[in-house]
Amino acid sequence: MAVSIDTVYQRVLGIINKEQRGYITPQEFNLLANQAQMDIFEQYFYDLNAFKRQGGNDSTYSDMVDIINEKIDIFEKYRTTVNMTTEAVGALPSYYRMGELYYLHSGGYVEVEKIQQNEIHHIQNSPLTAPTLARPVYVNTSGSAIQIYPITIISGVTCNYISKPTTVNWSYTLVNDYPLYNSTNSVNFSLHDSEETDLVIKILALSGVILNDPNAYQLASAEDAKNQQQENK
Numbered sequence: 398m399a400v401s402i403d404t405v406y407q408r409v410l411g412i413i414n415k416e417q418r419g420y421i422t423p424q425e426f427n428l429l430a431n432q433a434q435m436d437i438f439e440q441y442f443y444d445l446n447a448f449k450r451q452g453g454n455d456s457t458y459s460d461m462v463d464i465i466n467e468k469i470d471i472f473e474k475y476r477t478t479v480n481m482t483t484e485a486v487g488a489l490p491s492y493y494r495m496g497e498l499y500y501l502h503s504g505g506y507v508e509v510e511k512i513q514q515n516e517i518h519h520i521q522n523s524p525l526t527a528p529t530l531a532r533p534v535y536v537n538t539s540g541s542a543i544q545i546y547p548i549t550i551i552s553g554v555t556c557n558y559i560s561k562p563t564t565v566n567w568s569y570t571l572v573n574d575y576p577l578y579n580s581t582n583s584v585n586f587s588l589h590d591s592e593e594t595d596l597v598i599k600i601l602a603l604s605g606v607i608l609n610d611p612n613a614y615q616l617a618s619a620e621d622a623k624n625q626q627q628e629n630k
Contacts, residue, residue: 400586400593402567403578408597423567423576425607430565433599434586438562441469468589469559476555485548489541489556496557500550502530509533509545521546562587
């Protein structure tokens with residue numbers, strides 16, 4: 398699943414040109430497109446918490462918690478290998494939110510518990526809580542670097558995480574000084590197909606600064622309402 402970068406760009410240009418409100422260059426569009434994608438992506442997690450508090454319903458196709466989870470599932474990565482050193486230092490992959498860490502021990506996976514750095518001394522020196530191969534722990538040391546205990550764990554570590562959306566890019570080739578779409582070097586949106594209209598609306602809203610047009614959002618909303626009416630006929 399992916400939203401075509403060219404389809405969104407052409408829709409944005411089509412609406413702007415129709416209203417004679419200016420022009421968004423490919424460079425400007427790429428900046429706005431990536432901002433719009435991250436805004437929509439980050440909103441998933443706020444919405445998910447809100448709908449969970451409200452409770453779901455029994456309908457598979459209209460339960461908002463299920464719908465949002467389906468959109469987030471695109472970015473979930475499972476059992477990704479964590480590169481380890483001989484001192485049990487690991488390098489996590491680039492992530493938006495980190496999930497569970499696991500260690501392959503005696504033919505099965507055990508969870509590596511995350512603890513705070515100020516807890517490790519007490520935990521290591523307590524017979525009841527000292528880390529073992531069957532009950533390992535880890536701390537974040539800096540950025541994506543982690544330290545696992547016991548330090549004999551130097552392989553077999555995996556993680557689940559939510560990745561960030563891929564940076565989108567509307568690539569082009571100049572023909573007679575006019576940019577023509579180049580699909581080979583372009584990168585589509587990572588979001589669910591259903592987000593196409595929301596991307597157009599949000600990019601138009603963000604373009605108000607570039608176009609010096611505070612009514613760009615209203616323009617986008619009006620266009621979306623018209624499309625909805627046509628779909629419902």
